[in-house]
Amino acid sequence: MPKKKKVKKTKKVKKTKKVKIKNSTKPSAKLVEKKGNITGQDEKPEIKKIKKQPTEKRIYNLKDFVVYPKHGVGKITAIEKAKIGEIDIQFYKILVEKEKLTLTVPINQQSKLRPVSSINQINKCISILKTKPKIKRTMWSRRAQEYDQKINSGKIYELAEVVKDLNKNTDIIADQSYSERQLFEKAYERLKSEFEAVLKTSPEEVQKKMDKALGRTNISESAE
Numbered sequence: 001m002p003k004k005k006k007v008k009k010t011k012k013v014k015k016t017k018k019v020k021i022k023n024s025t026k027p028s029a030k031l032v033e034k035k036g037n038i039t040g041q042d043e044k045p046e047i048k049k050i051k052k053q054p055t056e057k058r059i060y061n062l063k064d065f066v067v068y069p070k071h072g073v074g075k076i077t078a079i080e081k082a083k084i085g086e087i088d089i090q091f092y093k094i095l096v097e098k099e100k101l102t103l104t105v106p107i108n109q110q111s112k113l114r115p116v117s118s119i120n121q122i123n124k125c126i127s128i129l130k131t132k133p134k135i136k137r138t139m140w141s142r143r144a145q146e147y148d149q150k151i152n153s154g155k156i157y158e159l160a161e162v163v164k165d166l167n168k169n170t171d172i173i174a175d176q177s178y179s180e181r182q183l184f185e186k187a188y189e190r191l192k193s194e195f196e197a198v199l200k201t202s203p204e205e206v207q208k209k210m211d212k213a214l215g216r217t218n219i220s221e222s223a224e
Helices: 029-039 107-112 119-130 140-151 156-166 178-199 203-214 217-223
Strands: 065-068 072-084 087-096 101-106
Touching: 065 087, 072 178, 087 107, 101 107, 119 156, 119 178, 119 203, 140 156, 140 178, 156 178, 156 203, 178 203
Parallel strands: none
Antiparallel strands: 065 072, 072 087, 087 101
């Protein structure tokens, strides 16, 4: 008799329901707290009262000439102390002779000051004064704003550029607008005062040196 073929019994597999798990992008509050504690980003630093003024390295002494960008060259006439609340403050007294002004500058804010230029920088300024002026063909109001920013920047090369660009080689008022003349004189006097402090010569000698570089020798001679 022929053998019967064995039929494999297949087990029935129970269907399991798929449950969708929502991925929450937001971390739990506990995790945020832990992260904040590890990195220290979320922790606010404690504010403590400062008993003493933060000090910077003092680089200026009495009778030193310094430049304060908005007012020009000044001379340190005193280094004084004062107590405001619970804070001890040291500050410079700076006399700006050209403007008849005395400035009080805290020592920890002396980054606003700069020492007067070196002889090499003065010589470079003279070279700038000898070059041809660059006149931009933009509205005067915009140019005037740029010139004013350069004057108040405290940078001596930018100051020399303003003097050079606004120089008309003439003293005739009709050749310059009132605002042009005002800006030129402001920049000229600022530059001249720094030349005086560095070269340690008379204002007359400095003026001759600057006017010669600008080609204004006829004007200075007629003024005499």
